[in-house]
Amino acid sequence: MLRIRVLNQEQVQDLDHATGPLEFGRGLRREVPRVVIAHAGVSRDHLRIEELPGGRVRVENLSQRNPVQVSSGTPLMTGTSQELDLPLALGIGPVRIELRCPPAHSADMQSLRTIAPPRGFGGEPDVSFRLDVLDKDPSPEQLAQWLERVLALQRDDVGPAEFYQRIARMVVELIGLDSSLVLLRDNQHWKVAAEYAARAGEEVEYSRTLAEHVFRQRRTFYEDLDAVLSEAASLQEVSAAVVSPIFGLQDEVVGLVYGTRRRGRRQNRLRPLEAQLVQLLAASASSHLARAAAIRTRVQFEQFFSPELVRELERNPGLLEGREAEVTILVSDLRGYTAISQRLGGQASCRLVRDLMECLSQRIMDHGGVIVDYAGDGILAMWNAPAVQADHAAKACRAALAMLGELPALNVQWQPIVGTPLALGIGLNSGPAQVGNTGSSRKFKYGPHGHTVNLASRVQDATKKVGVSVLLTRATRELLPPTFTTCEMGAVPMAGVAEEVAVYALQGESPHHS
DSSP states (O other): EEEEEEEESOEEEEEEESOOOEEESSSSOOOOOOOEOTTTSOOSSSSEEEEETTTTEEEEEEOSSSSSTTTTSBBTTTTEEEEESSEEEEEETTEEEEEEEOOOOOOGGGGGGOOOOOOOOOOOOOGGOOGOOSSSSSHHHHHHHHHHHHHHHSSSSOOHHHHHHHHHHHHIIIOOOOEEEEEEEEEEEEEEEEEESSSOOOOOOOOHHHHHHHHHHOOOHHEEEEEESGGGGGGGGGGEEEEEEEETTSEEEEEEEEEEEETOSSSOSSOOOHHHHHHHHHHHHHHHHHHHHHHHHOOOOOOOOSSSHHHHHHHOEEEGGGGEEEEEEEEEEEEEEEHHHHHHHHHHHHHHHHHHHHHHHHHHHHHHHHHEEETTEEEEEEEEESSOOOOOHHHHHHHHHHHTTTTTHHHHHHHHHSSSSSOOOEEEEEEEEEEEOOSSSOOOOOEEEHHHHHHHHHHHHHHHHTTTTTEHHHHHHSOOTTTEEEEEEEEEEETTTTEEEEEEEEEEEEEEOO
């Protein structure tokens, strides 16, 4: 057992890890359990630890760029591992990870009391707890067990169809109704997403009048149907119904959980507790929708946005709505990639581009940029949207310089394989653009459109003519603080642009910038 504490400016997290390897990184979990550290200085895959006998631990640096500081001695360099004594403190930039063994306890285990373990969704239903067979309200223990079954719905990673089917089944098997439906709103109509009946093969009906009433009132209703409905022709065997709304992300009614009880039962009418538990199942469906949407959104966002911006977008999705904004655009290109790919072949070329994009993308996100798109060996990035950045031009130029700073390390690995040093061309331009999500429900794509973007691409092309690595337009240069050093390169003709464009070589920035 390892006791672990993670400390940085954004989180303090304590956890116990039982056995096996454990990873730390900014990226999502893969095969090995992971502690996600949302800090730009942490690599997507940075650290793996595993407890060893004798109060020791094996520590492996998974990062390709950053060493891990070790309190007990020499830093752990990239791609290496050490076996170290506990307790131990590790540093990844400003992030501190403390490892120790928890104190041993000598309590008499035989004296401990226990309760029944929580039941998952599977297995046969516990008929002894069905509300329709109880002569009185359930005990606290019975109610706790019922709630554990509801919570188990959220634990399993199942698709919407299976999730709705489980809810319909629980209405019958645990609440004790005779049939149930999960209905989803489809424009002005209701679509059956799941159904379940106590008697196999029984057709499950529902009242459209009651469904529409719940949809309009946005709350749970239950009643003896004979007292409220005139459409009993299709519901002649039904004595009572309960209907509860399922809410979407915008608090709109997107579906219903609908349960019915047949005539001739010992308990024909519905009790308030039964309606309350149907409402709890509907709330569970609402939570499932919200969680699925949040996971889907985070996975999409993390491909393009920094962790800080992801959190802001989760709080305010309206930032992604289309609008006009002043932005700074960066376009990068790997020099001579066509010839390089012909020499290397497909497999090695893909590895080269993957390594390059990983490094360059990280530098862009470190400086607050948004990855708009990849095109072969090139990147399109943007600043000042969706979130406002007063110093967007400076951030983009710092990212460009940091991207160039990645080349020496990349060349150590790739120059012997490629045969020539890797080189980049980067173009920057600032100006108005239409920004928004132009993707689809299947593929998210947030980015800019307009002349500002096209001109940045032409400026990148011009780096070949001028013979420098980074060029920027006058519009970008005028937004930079005096800490940046540039050199005027004159006016350059560009394809598709009526007039020649004045460009400047970005040479560097003094170390005393804010």
